[in-house]
Amino acid sequence: MYCVEEIKNGVYWMGCNDFQSELFERIFPIPEGMTYNSYFIDDEKTCVLDAMDKSCRDEFLENVEGLLKGRQLDYFVLQHMEPDHASSAVALLEKYPEAKIIGQPQTFKLFEQFFRHPMKDRYVNVTEGDQLTLGKHTLQFIKAPMVHWPEVIMTYDVTDKILFTADAFGMFGTVGNTYADQVDFEEDYLAQARRYYVNIVGKYGPQVMNVLKKAAGIPIDVLCPLHGVMFRTPETIQYILKKYLHWAQCIPEKKGVVIAFASIYGDTQRAACKLAHKLSDAGVRDVRLYDVSKTHSSYITAKAWEYSHLVLASPTYNLNLFLPMETCLHDLETLLFQNRKIAVIGCHSWASVAYKTMLEYVQHKFKNCELIEPTIDMKSSLAADQECILDEMAKNIAADVAAYADPDTLIK
16 A cells, blocks of 8 residues: 555655654654655656655655556655655665665765765766756756755756755645645645744755745746645745745744743743733734743744744843743744844843843844844832833834834845
8 A cells, every 4th residue: 555646747746644753853843743755757767756754664665666566766866865854765775776876976975974885886976957867757956055954956857847845845744635725725834834944944044045046947837845735836836935035034924023931930921911912902913922931942933933023021040041031042043033123021030141141132143133122121020110111112012013014025
């Protein structure tokens, strides 16, 4: 039994849903699981594009065997060596010893580092613009370094205008339908696609922009990522490309406020919630509250990417910024978070560290971010004479949200 679907003209999707794993890359929660995609081209020469994670190895090999129908495998395209796609590669190559391996020199170097199993007589080196003819189908290779591994190539089927995009346009979660036009993508998959992009690919925005420029120069009928659904209609292809323009430039998709708070005994939480209500009263229509101690930072970083304004609220703990908030801000810095208006609420009882540390992130560690005044540094809890400061903060945030440009006009 195997799970495949023909995309068009002998090009097949092979998919596997992993419902067992709780974390992706041992760090990102995947409560809905993870999808792994691979692709097969049935032509005069047969070709597999990428393997799958070891959790899907048996299904992957069954799919390939079923599609080959007793034929030999001629080519295996290794678009990048990340183990969530390549850990089944050796099993495939041992089963089909005549298959040539298509990749870049650095791909083969990493292949040998991971597997300690050189197959030098089977390597076929390719670079930008090289082509491989399978019969009716001609594949052209596009270099996509650091999207999000250094040796990534994408593969373009010139014949059927299909772009195999490696990890670009992927997402967390499992799928039933295989195409974005078969589902309510914005409702059911967009948040998972955004969280995947921000946390896996996010810091490589300039490299993503370079690839998007290349993609703009070729006609595309289908986008085939290695995780999640495929995109096959002009509407869904343009939709996800537009989202990537926002994400790659770290430009908000919508006007609104994310309040990320940490609270030990509830005082900072109460101040954050009070600010949220004041923002609502001031006319801000979209305010989101997240407790950094309960919500994994990958969800918060994705929301910060989505919205135009951010509020940070945290207490000092052991003469440091409270660790869950430090983790969240460190993640944002690492991902090259930028281009936002940010307000700060600190809290301390005897040593003000959290407030100063958050200011340092906003003013010096994040790129092109502007501090919204006034700021607040509470002593244990919000004092009566600080209520008016919170009012002014809410008023200034609301005014800035209202005056913020239409985010779609900011993308390049």
